[in-house]
Amino acid sequence: MIEEAAKKELSTDVKRKLLLQYILRSRGILHENVLLTCLLQLEQVDVTEEGFDEDIWLERLSHYISEINLKLSKIHYKVIKISHGMGKNYVTQKVMSNFDNEWNLRPSSRFYVYVNLNSTKETELATTLRPSEIEFVKWTIEKLATLKGISQSSSSENCPVELEIDRILKDWYERTEHETVRLPYRTTYTFGSMHLMAYTEFSSSEVEKLLSKLCELKWLYRTDKGSYGLDLKLLLEMEEYLLETHSMTTCESCQRIVNQGVLCTGCVANQTVDDDETELTAWHVDCFEYHLKHISQNCNKCESDILKAGAYLV
Template identity: 30%
Template sequence: MNDSKTQLQHDILTYILSTNGIVHEPELLDVYAQLKKKELNEANVLKLQTKLDRLIALINESLHSMDYKIEKYRQYTPMALRTISSASIGSTIANDSTNDGSSTRDAIDLKKSNLFYVYTNLKLTQSSKLATFYKPTELEFVKYVFKKLMEPNELSSIKDLNLSNDKSVSYKQYIDKIIRLDHNNEEDGTSSIGSGTYTSFNKGSTSLIVGFRNSDMNVDSLKLSDLENILTRLCENKWLTQYGDGSYSLYIRSLVELKDYIKCFDNDDGSSETERSEEREGTEGEGEELNGNICNICQKIVYLGGIECSNCNSFYLDIDCLKQFLNRCHSSDQSVICSYCKHEFNDVNDIIYIL
């Protein structure tokens, strides 16, 4: 392997590590283009993406012996639902990412991307990954936070949705675009948020801190400032993300590295996640109930954007799989029905939005 390619691998890996192990695809593509001294534009973006993925594959070959891997993870964020912008070549990139890992730079318009590169440890158990970051006493609060952030909030009417809540509005509008719902006002032609019912998982800091201090998991040695600091560090380490309204939710790193760990919070029957995983194999489209909010097709946790059947509350689809599901139904002229309870999806009242 020539020295220039080795150096390129080193530079890309160094950049990923400098971002705490999670980089939005357009951001890393911009870095790659700068290192290659290539102009990043719509004409060559697909070619550069292919070359970047080949480079990541070579990096993974080197990382394999150390039990690390760079994984690509598919997850829309509110920022990714809008047109992604990239900095002009030669700009400083390290300080231009938002809290959800998306680029804030504006020069070349790239296609929307729902892909992230995530640096993962394959050797540590999922619970021990957290233990490397937090003291035993702190872990009690961390576990409480993860448990609460896996509990859905009460159902609410879309009409009560705060239009300033960028996260929820972005997901709602994108889901409606997929299922071809138009909310234009017939009288004046203006757009509205529409109707329906939604749930979400994000919680405010007060709810998390007060709830912990009143729970059996409370550790007296942890002060209020300690708990606030832990929440800040969870965001800095990209286990959580904080939205503009101050609420917190699990972030991509948790959904990738701790997926089995957090799924267990839905497990009330005493079985292990491995056993539950085996039970789920081959259930796509067969109408078998999946435990927790697990996508019926890809078996990811449906957490940041998706739908749930309002009739049985057992059928879930994330945004991408919702597109696949509807395309499959339309291409075969089948009715759009829940794969579990066979309830037909005719309008927004037949689904619950996960925002």
């Protein structure tokens, strides 16, 4: 679609429509660099040419999205830019693995997401699911919005979150001339597929099929070990519900829900059974890197040393 259109002289309005169509054809969520590449093709711009300024084109892309949102506001939809909790390094590598050509753009953790501004939990689910499936999804969300127990971390785990945090720690320790040490703890919001198969209203094959559908919709993601977690699109579309109903933790830096990154166990230790108002402190991967390198190695709330009280949130 984009390649064919790029061969013609297009009006600004047509370019806006094509960019929106490309987002919609990608399940309503698209990585910033992919959408920027589409815009550059429509504008017939070569990123390898001398004088190419990525910042100018990112600003132009944001301007296009703003104009798109003016049109969408009439039907109560919006394209929102949001960063993925796994950080720019991992996200860019993951997205690039789906393309043959090498990118000449900076790593980015940002995605553009098409959302319904008027949707509630029920209306959002009802657009694509049957009533019986909606009940399963609500049950699954409850499981995946609940923080599991904290355990000792192990170097044998090496899941993507841990690898990214370890990369950040290694760089920080090298800069401070200290011996690299891993975070001591580990916790997760994810839930194993076998536990989700325990849903009594569906057979195992029906549950498996529905989980695959939810992953295709970008509402859930599946880990290499077969566990499931809440994906970026659902975290954004149901943010208010997840915060009000399930009190999911928000990032200390960007205030968005964080289900992958680093959690301060010092705050967890200070939380009592009767004190539901105590907020936990957590960071997305990139937010943790910024906090550690530019703010402090201590938690802002409980003042614990994150390097001694931090938990991989995987």
